[in-house]
Amino acid sequence: MLATILYAPGDVRVEQRDEPTIQRPTDAIIRLSATCICGSDLWPFRGANPVTSPMAMGHEYCGVVVEVGSEVKTVRPGQFVVGSFVLSDNTCPHCRYGFHSSCEQREFMTGGQAELARVPLADGTLIATAEMPPDDLIPSLLAASDVLGTGWYAADAARVQPGSTVVVVGDGAVGLMGVLAAKQLGADRIIAMSRHKSRQDLALDYGATDIVAERGEAGVARVRDLTRRIGADAVLECVGTQESMQTAIDCARPGSMIGYVGVPHGVTFDGQALFFAQRGMIGGPAPVRRFLPQLMDLILTRQINPGRVFDLELPLRDAAEGYRAMDERRAIKTLLRL
Amino acid sequence: MLATILYAPGDVRVEQRDEPTIQRPTDAIIRLSATCICGSDLWPFRGANPVTSPMAMGHEYCGVVVEVGSEVKTVRPGQFVVGSFVLSDNTCPHCRYGFHSSCEQREFMTGGQAELARVPLADGTLIATAEMPPDDLIPSLLAASDVLGTGWYAADAARVQPGSTVVVVGDGAVGLMGVLAAKQLGADRIIAMSRHKSRQDLALDYGATDIVAERGEAGVARVRDLTRRIGADAVLECVGTQESMQTAIDCARPGSMIGYVGVPHGVTFDGQALFFAQRGMIGGPAPVRRFLPQLMDLILTRQINPGRVFDLELPLRDAAEGYRAMDERRAIKTLLRL
Numbered sequence: 001m002l003a004t005i006l007y008a009p010g011d012v013r014v015e016q017r018d019e020p021t022i023q024r025p026t027d028a029i030i031r032l033s034a035t036c037i038c039g040s041d042l043w044p045f046r047g048a049n050p051v052t053s054p055m056a057m058g059h060e061y062c063g064v065v066v067e068v069g070s071e072v073k074t075v076r077p078g079q080f081v082v083g084s085f086v087l088s089d090n091t092c093p094h095c096r097y098g099f100h101s102s103c104e105q106r107e108f109m110t111g112g113q114a115e116l117a118r119v120p121l122a123d124g125t126l127i128a129t130a131e132m133p134p135d136d137l138i139p140s141l142l143a144a145s146d147v148l149g150t151g152w153y154a155a156d157a158a159r160v161q162p163g164s165t166v167v168v169v170g171d172g173a174v175g176l177m178g179v180l181a182a183k184q185l186g187a188d189r190i191i192a193m194s195r196h197k198s199r200q201d202l203a204l205d206y207g208a209t210d211i212v213a214e215r216g217e218a219g220v221a222r223v224r225d226l227t228r229r230i231g232a233d234a235v236l237e238c239v240g241t242q243e244s245m246q247t248a249i250d251c252a253r254p255g256s257m258i259g260y261v262g263v264p265h266g267v268t269f270d271g272q273a274l275f276f277a278q279r280g281m282i283g284g285p286a287p288v289r290r291f292l293p294q295l296m297d298l299i300l301t302r303q304i305n306p307g308r309v310f311d312l313e314l315p316l317r318d319a320a321e322g323y324r325a326m327d328e329r330r331a332i333k334t335l336l337r338l
Numbered sequence: 339m340l341a342t343i344l345y346a347p348g349d350v351r352v353e354q355r356d357e358p359t360i361q362r363p364t365d366a367i368i369r370l371s372a373t374c375i376c377g378s379d380l381w382p383f384r385g386a387n388p389v390t391s392p393m394a395m396g397h398e399y400c401g402v403v404v405e406v407g408s409e410v411k412t413v414r415p416g417q418f419v420v421g422s423f424v425l426s427d428n429t430c431p432h433c434r435y436g437f438h439s440s441c442e443q444r445e446f447m448t449g450g451q452a453e454l455a456r457v458p459l460a461d462g463t464l465i466a467t468a469e470m471p472p473d474d475l476i477p478s479l480l481a482a483s484d485v486l487g488t489g490w491y492a493a494d495a496a497r498v499q500p501g502s503t504v505v506v507v508g509d510g511a512v513g514l515m516g517v518l519a520a521k522q523l524g525a526d527r528i529i530a531m532s533r534h535k536s537r538q539d540l541a542l543d544y545g546a547t548d549i550v551a552e553r554g555e556a557g558v559a560r561v562r563d564l565t566r567r568i569g570a571d572a573v574l575e576c577v578g579t580q581e582s583m584q585t586a587i588d589c590a591r592p593g594s595m596i597g598y599v600g601v602p603h604g605v606t607f608d609g610q611a612l613f614f615a616q617r618g619m620i621g622g623p624a625p626v627r628r629f630l631p632q633l634m635d636l637i638l639t640r641q642i643n644p645g646r647v648f649d650l651e652l653p654l655r656d657a658a659e660g661y662r663a664m665d666e667r668r669a670i671k672t673l674l675r676l
Contacts, residue, residue, distance in 0.1 A: 269606065
């Protein structure tokens with residue numbers, strides 16, 4: 001089968017690999033309906049994370065079950081399933097607390113940019129639809145696997161409520177999904193920080209009420225003007241750099257929460273500065289599994305259309321071009337067709 | 339009048355000073371009924387904060403109003419009042435949001451370890467009792483001004499709820515008040531980290547169900563054993579050092595909140611470690627004013643007795659000995675009689 005392998009920064013190849021097999025009785029094998037490239041895949045592609053050995057890329061996935069291990073009870077071959085990029089058992093205390101991404105058995109999905117993939121902890125991780133979904137919903141269902149679930153978690157972590165004024169830092173795919181989530185959670189005002197026209201347009205379509213194109217201190221000043229110098233009730237940090245994190249802190253009002261989902265790279269916080277700023281923070285890999293049933297329902301009933309975040313579609317064999325297009329910001333997010 | 343002045347680390351003197359006067363029409367002058375020494379007063383006393391000029395010490399206070407400025411409407415001479423250590427207008431957006439400690443007009447109280455004190459922003463800051471409280475309640479009412487309000491905020495910030503398992507890091511006066519607050523907020527299990535017998539005893543009296551005497555990694559291991567390796571639902575950090583903050587993070591379960599009220603000294607957080615730990619945090623100077631009406635009611639109806647945290651009483655003129663006793667851990671907290 002075809003699979004996407006990263007050999008070194010900038011060197012990603014689609015090549016023939018052995019098909020995955022059941023390795024543990026809790027595994028499932030799925031045939032991907034579509035897969036995609038994540039902003040976080042760019043960290044190793046750009047050399048920001050080390051690549052010590054060839055990496056089987058891809059952690060966003062949906063598709064049809066082809067085989068299950070002997071202990072799998074909740075999904076069966078022939079069903080269409082969506083799963084989180086974090087594999088979890090859905091039974092441990094952390095899962096029951098809603099933090100599946102800290103599951104006692106947590107693993108991170110790999111090898112999803114391929115024709116077939118092994119999904120460990122299938123019972124805890126996968127959710128099947130009642131019937132085969134129409135083709136045009138596949139991109140949105142795929143998005144639920146990570147990018148939508150992550151944007152949703154950012155909004156949930158930032159405690160967006162009906163009437164909230166929200167700032168979304170970052171106009172990547174996760175930030176755009178954060179806008180969508182904030183809208184669904186009832187935010188009154190959604191300020192999207194973005195300086196790219198196509199992303200601004202999509203943010204506005206997803207419910208942003210204001211666009212701030214400035215960055216850093218100028219961006220913060222603009223947000224403070226827009227919020228009558230109070231700051232936002234909730235901030236979604238969807239980048240992961242020192243500057244973006246500082247922007248998030250400075251845009252938030254005292255006593256508010258910042259949900260940060262951009263994996264921090266080279267970020268440190270000064271305890272005393274954070275103390276006197278009196279901003280709350282919670283981040284981490286998104287517990288997508290908590291939100292997945294609700295998100296799949298919103299998609300299947302066509303209440304949301306997160307799939308619009310894919311602005312480039314390529315066949316799987318051209319995955320390398322998909323990486324380059326995202327790296328060079330020619331694409332927000334690349335869908336890989338199978 | 340007598341007032342307490344810090345001239346240099348270790349050099350605190352009680353000496354004659356001019357009586358305070360109304361400087362702004364929103365000021366009040368109060369005659370202290372009692373005052374006390376705060377754990378945070380030890381930072382400059384120990385040289386951990388610089389002392390660049392003589393400092394009029396004391397920010398915890400209660401007493402009788404003797405004079406008010408022309409714009410003060412809610413308190414009048416003769417009334418007994420309690421105020422927060424943070425002065426706030428109680429009308430700005432941050433106050434209305436419950437974060438009086440980030441008030442647009444925020445000032446920090448000074449000069450409270452004296453016979454008389456000036457309280458700026460009197461209308462927003464002071465709360466009068468209906469009648470003169472009995473003498474035996476003065477220590478508890480004084481405690482509401484900061485140490486109780488700060489412990490309460492830690493529990494509120496950590497989102498202690500009925501049934502919660504709570505860890506309190508730090509057995510200083512604030513930590514002990516955190517135990518009291520967690521109990522009042524309905525915590526099922528309260529694990530107090532303390533290695534001093536007298537503090538352990540008071541913690542148990544205030545509602546602690548478990549004592550962990552170990553520190554650092556050993557303390558964390560003990561807490562994890564006590565919580566079936568899950569971690570606590572809520573953690574109150576009441577120290578402010580790198581070690582205590584790390585202990586708080588390591589004792590908390592993923593998805594929980596840490597309320598940190600020990601002013602961080604030399605503390606930094608690594609963004610990526612905090613991200614993957616998936617712990618939430620909010621700290622800052624306590625918005626005591628938010629809680630003050632409720633706390634005063636609990637005290638006046640004798641439902642709580644925070645005043646027991648004072649285990650040393652001295653006349654104001656012996657304040658220096660009070661500082662030394664706390665510095666040398668001979669006393670948890672010193673009440674200064676007037």
